Amino acid sequence: MTVPSHIDRSALVRQLRAAGCVFAEDEAELLLDAADSPEALAGLVERRIAGEPLEYLLGWAEFCGLRIAVDPGVFVPRRRTALLVEVAAELAGPSPAVADLCCGSGATTLALARRLAPRWLAAADIDPASVACARRNLAGLAAPVFEGDLFAPLPQQWRGRLDLVVANAPYVPTAAVALMPQEARLHEVPVALDGGPDGLSVLRRVAAGAAHWLAPGGHLVVEASERQIDALSAAFTAAGLVPRVRHDEELDATAVTGRRPA
Incomplete structure (x- = not known):
C-alpha cells in the first residue's frame, strides 16, 4: 500500500537529506511504499531521522538480488x-x-x-x-x-x-x-x-x-x-x-x- 499522492515528495527528500541520508530520493520512495497512511509515514520518517536503519523500518534488505527479511538488532547485510x-x-x-x-x-x-x-x-x-x-x-x-x-x-x-x-x-x-x-x-x-x-x-x-x-x-x-x-x-x-x-x-x-x- 502507498500513501496518498498529495504527499509532498520533494519536502520528504529534503527532510531526509538534511538528516544526512545520502540516498534521500531512493529512501523517500521506499518509505512511501512502506507506509499505508500519512501518519504511518510520519512515524517512519521520524525514526529514520533519529538514526534507525532503513532496513529495520522496511523490514527487509536487498542482497544479491534477493529481498531478505531483517529484524531489529539483526546485522543488516552489506x-x-x-x-x-x-x-x-x-x-x-x-x-x-x-x-x-x-x-x-x-x-x-x-x-x-x-x-x-x-x-x-x-x-x-x-x-x-x-x-x-x-x-x-x-x-x-x-x-x-x-x-x-x-x-x-x-x-x-x-x-x-x-x-x-x-x-x-x-x-x-x-x-x-x-x-x-x-x-x-x-x-x-x-x-x-x-x-x-x-x-x-x-x-x-x-x-x-x-x-x-x-x-x-x-x-x-x-x-x-x-x-x-x-x-x-x-x-x-x-x-x-x-x-x-x-x-x-x-x-x-x-x-x-x-x-x-x-
Missing part, C-alpha cells in the same frame, strides 16, 4: 558481501556440503542456495534474534539454522566433510566500533560488529576450526578489510590452510580464502 558469495560459489564444486557461520539474517546462506545445488547446507549464529530471523528467511529450504558459537552447534557427522565454509564474522577492531555509523553501532547487535583488539579474534577461531571441519581440498571464505590481509593470511597459514586474497574495487570488498590441502 552490499560488499556479494564478493564473499561470488568467490564461495566459484570454489564450491558440484553438490557441496556448505556451512555459513555468523549467518545473521541468513542472507549469504540464501544467496548460496540460489547459486549452488548443495547436498547439505546449514547456517549458524550465536545471537538468538539472528537465528530466528535466518530461520524465517530460509523457511522452505532444507537448510537448518543452528544456535551456538561458530562450529560448536553443527552436527558432528560433518566434521572433516565440509566442502565449503563461509563466515561473515565480525572484523571491526574493538576501538573502532565507536567510530562506525550510528545506525550500525547503536542498533545492530554488538557481537556482529566487534572483532576484538585487532578485529581478527573471531576470524582466527574460524580458521582454526575450519582446518578440522573442512574436507581435504575444501575451502574457507571470509570477509575482511584490506589492512588485515597480511595478519589474516598468516593466521590461515598457521591453521594449516593455504590463503588467497580477492579484492573488488567497485564493491570496496576483500575476501580471503583458505584451502585445506588435499
Whole structure:
C-alpha cells in the first residue's frame, strides 16, 4: 500500500537529506511504499531521522538480488558481501556440503542456495534474534539454522566433510566500533560488529576450526578489510590452510580464502 499522492515528495527528500541520508530520493520512495497512511509515514520518517536503519523500518534488505527479511538488532547485510558469495560459489564444486557461520539474517546462506545445488547446507549464529530471523528467511529450504558459537552447534557427522565454509564474522577492531555509523553501532547487535583488539579474534577461531571441519581440498571464505590481509593470511597459514586474497574495487570488498590441502 502507498500513501496518498498529495504527499509532498520533494519536502520528504529534503527532510531526509538534511538528516544526512545520502540516498534521500531512493529512501523517500521506499518509505512511501512502506507506509499505508500519512501518519504511518510520519512515524517512519521520524525514526529514520533519529538514526534507525532503513532496513529495520522496511523490514527487509536487498542482497544479491534477493529481498531478505531483517529484524531489529539483526546485522543488516552489506552490499560488499556479494564478493564473499561470488568467490564461495566459484570454489564450491558440484553438490557441496556448505556451512555459513555468523549467518545473521541468513542472507549469504540464501544467496548460496540460489547459486549452488548443495547436498547439505546449514547456517549458524550465536545471537538468538539472528537465528530466528535466518530461520524465517530460509523457511522452505532444507537448510537448518543452528544456535551456538561458530562450529560448536553443527552436527558432528560433518566434521572433516565440509566442502565449503563461509563466515561473515565480525572484523571491526574493538576501538573502532565507536567510530562506525550510528545506525550500525547503536542498533545492530554488538557481537556482529566487534572483532576484538585487532578485529581478527573471531576470524582466527574460524580458521582454526575450519582446518578440522573442512574436507581435504575444501575451502574457507571470509570477509575482511584490506589492512588485515597480511595478519589474516598468516593466521590461515598457521591453521594449516593455504590463503588467497580477492579484492573488488567497485564493491570496496576483500575476501580471503583458505584451502585445506588435499
